[in-house]
Amino acid sequence: MKRPPTLMHLRIQGERGGFGLWLPLFLLLPLALVVFILLSPLILVATIILWPSGWGKRASFSLRAAIEIFWSMRGLSIDIHSGHQCVSISVA
Amino acid sequence: MSDNKKRILEMLAKNKISADDAYRLLSAIDGGEGRRESAGKAETAVKGKAKYLRVTVLPNPESERSGSCDRVNIRVPMSLIRAGIKLTSLIPSEARDKVNLALHEKGIDFDVRNMKPEDIEDLIGALSDLEVDVVSSKGENVRVFVE
Numbered sequence: 001m002k003r004p005p006t007l008m009h010l011r012i013q014g015e016r017g018g019f020g021l022w023l024p025l026f027l028l029l030p031l032a033l034v035v036f037i038l039l040s041p042l043i044l045v046a047t048i049i050l051w052p053s054g055w056g057k058r059a060s061f062s063l064r065a066a067i068e069i070f071w072s073m074r075g076l077s078i079d080i081h082s083g084h085q086c087v088s089i090s091v092a
Numbered sequence: 093m094s095d096n097k098k099r100i101l102e103m104l105a106k107n108k109i110s111a112d113d114a115y116r117l118l119s120a121i122d123g124g125e126g127r128r129e130s131a132g133k134a135e136t137a138v139k140g141k142a143k144y145l146r147v148t149v150l151p152n153p154e155s156e157r158s159g160s161c162d163r164v165n166i167r168v169p170m171s172l173i174r175a176g177i178k179l180t181s182l183i184p185s186e187a188r189d190k191v192n193l194a195l196h197e198k199g200i201d202f203d204v205r206n207m208k209p210e211d212i213e214d215l216i217g218a219l220s221d222l223e224v225d226v227v228s229s230k231g232e233n234v235r236v237f238v239e
Contacts, residue, residue, distance in 0.1 A: 079166070
């Protein structure tokens with residue numbers, strides 16, 4: 001079973017300095033779940049209303065795809081250096 | 093039975109070689125085939141474990157020493173590629189036509205509409221064999237590979 005990402009590290013380094021940010025995704029996940037549960041009646045109604053036009057199906061597919069993409073991000077690492085500038089993103 | 097083994101047995105039958113020689117030759121062939129088989133299995137296992145697509149750009153040593161160099165190191169999980177490819181079905185038909193036209197202009201005869209979820213696994217499997225290694229005129233080394 002795939003495990004969701006737990007931590008995201010973002011680091012941006014410029015010529016005049018930079019900053020690093022640790023995002024505890026494992027803390028954000030329960031929060032996102034609560035928001036999703038609270039909004040689920042609205043999402044359900046919107047999906048039912050938009051279903052005949054085709055957008056409901058598309059929206060539900062997009063939501064599922066977004067969750068799947070988020071779940072698959074574990075292990076992603078982007079590290080780009082250009083001269084003295086640096087951008088680094090890693091998901092663990 | 094391989095051709096080599098048959099030939100050895102024929103030579104033994106015609107008394108061109110002794111039984112000991114035939115045994116030694118057959119053992120040597122079996123050893124070689126065993127090694128090839130285990131090497132093939134190891135290669136398949138390595139390919140089966142392909143988890144990430146890597147893209148690296150390494151500068152030439154001279155510009156690395158001077159500090160004014162570009163360096164790229166990207167690691168994309170295969171599962172993310174798999175999930176991303178599924179999103180192609182969300183591309184609006186107008187955009188798909190534009191993509192097809194752009195591909196056709198570049199000499200690539202490929203219709204994005206024909207890409208089905210069943211093809212994704214084949215595509216990921218084909219990626220496992222991918223290895224690109226390019227050295228530019230500036231001495232930069234660009235590598236795209238799967239690990």
